[in-house]
Amino acid sequence: MESYKKIYYEYQTQARGLLTEEALLARFNKLALWYGARLKAYLPADKTAQCLDVPCGYGNMLYFLKSKGYSNIQGIDLDAKQVELATMLGLPAGEGDVFELLSDKDQKFDLITSFDFIEHLDKDDALRLLRLSYQRLNPGGVLLLRAPCGDGPFGTHDTWNDLTHQWGMTSNVLRTMLALNGFVAVKTLDERPQPTSFIDVIRWLVFFPAKAFASAMCMALGMRPPAIWTRSMIAIAYKPDSEN
Secondary structure, X not given: OOOHHHXXXXXXXXXXXXXXXXXXXXXXXXXXXXXXXXXXXXXXXXXXXXXXXXXXXXXXXXXXXXXXXXXXXXXXEOOHHHHHHHHHOOOOEEEOOHHHHHOOOOOXXXXXXXXXXXXXXXXXXXXXXXXXXXXXXXXXXXXXEEEEOOOOOOHHHHHOOOOOOOOOOOHHHHHHHHHHOOOEEEEEEEOOOOOOOHHHHHHHHHHHHHHHHHXXXXXXXXXXXXXXXXXXXXXXXXXXXXXX
């Protein structure tokens, strides 16, 4: 019997409608603006840094890194159809198993990105992903990780909007998991609007007073406000410059 995951992933690929170069570029360019505004401070300064995206899906993060001038980028994904879409844009994506690549002791990276993946794994494999990512990073390397966030009242949307999600986490749980595996300077970012267009400037300006008001309401009700109000979060974690 065919796996429900395979059936669902095949459906998602079709349902997104991102099957042409034009559609992919429109989506990727929009994402690249947000990534650039929110994440640029955490990217390696050296444009020749070794960068890995696991799994790479249809290539949105690879596209972003390439657009920022990074020359040594690599992505891997088990889904052949997703890899095909990424390579249609000339992105360095390959078909393969994330855990096999991360288990290769000859591989070393300065940046590892893993967006919308950890929630698809069981908890043992989630910890294994973080452990292997730590081992494959060079000293001072950084891991960028995106996942649904259960902190606020809207977190269940991203946690359970996919049939293949295994579990959900709060920002505290994710920070703890990263610290358990040796990462330092761990922080979590919300996915607030960024001022990249006229409409987004308005949303960006409204976000801060709206967040302050909602937090005040929580405190008035005797509850601690969520650390992350948005439905998903991005964690930034570093491997120490020295492990001594």
